[in-house]
Amino acid sequence: MLAWLGLAFVVVLLDQISKGIVMLLYRPGDVTAVTSFFNIVRVHNPGAAFSFLAHAGGWQRWFFTAVGIAAVVFILWMLRAHARQRLFAFSLSCLLGGAVGNLVDRLVHGYVVDMLDVHFRWLAPVFAGGHFPAFNLADAAITAGAIGLIVDELRRVRRSG
Numbered sequence: 640m641l642a643w644l645g646l647a648f649v650v651v652l653l654d655q656i657s658k659g660i661v662m663l664l665y666r667p668g669d670v671t672a673v674t675s676f677f678n679i680v681r682v683h684n685p686g687a688a689f690s691f692l693a694h695a696g697g698w699q700r701w702f703f704t705a706v707g708i709a710a711v712v713f714i715l716w717m718l719r720a721h722a723r724q725r726l727f728a729f730s731l732s733c734l735l736g737g738a739v740g741n742l743v744d745r746l747v748h749g750y751v752v753d754m755l756d757v758h759f760r761w762l763a764p765v766f767a768g769g770h771f772p773a774f775n776l777a778d779a780a781i782t783a784g785a786i787g788l789i790v791d792e793l794r795r796v797r798r799s800g
Contacts, residue, residue: 640722643732650736654776655743658752670756678756682773685750707742711735726794730787733780740777751775 665671665681672678714735721727744751753773763769 640719640728643718643722643728644735646729646732647736647739650733650777650780651740651743654736654740654780657754657776658740658744661754662752665754676757676759678758679754680756680773682753682756683748683750684753684773704742704745707738707745710738711742714738724791726787726791730784730791733784733787735784737777737779737781737784740775740780744777751777753778755779 661679661681665679667681667683670678670680714731718728718731718735721731741751753775755775756770756773758766758768758770760769762771766772
């Protein structure tokens with residue numbers, strides 16, 4: 640289990656370093672175009688994914704903090720029970736690192752710092768100006784973990800069928 644906790648720690652470390660650099664070099668709303676489809680930005684998100692409940696008045700900080708703590712406890716319990724299942728444990732480690740990275744932001748700042756802005760014209764019908772909501776490395780790790788859990792389950796179903 641130690642290796643999986645190490646992976647989660649690396650995710651938290653990289654996430655917090657990247658957020659620290661952005662907070663040091665950018666003011667909220669600053670944008671640097673990197674490519675025709677990718678920008679570095681500084682966005683504060685007091686809500687959850689896709690800014691869900693971002694304008695709820697402040698109570699959401701503590702709600703999402705509690706949800707994050709519960710998720711961390713549950714993931715640690717699952718990781719301990721399934722540490723030998725490589726893809727499952729890898730996925731849980733990504734989820735754990737991402738959850739802790741965003742939890743640290745909520746506790747320290749009261750919001751999550753996002754900095755990665757991907758945009759394509761074909762996204763315009765769904766997202767304003769074609770910009771997917773800004774995200775961070777913790778969010779990317781959570782997404783990778785979720786995909787890994789889906790792949791792991793599909794493999795498990797395939798083996799049993």
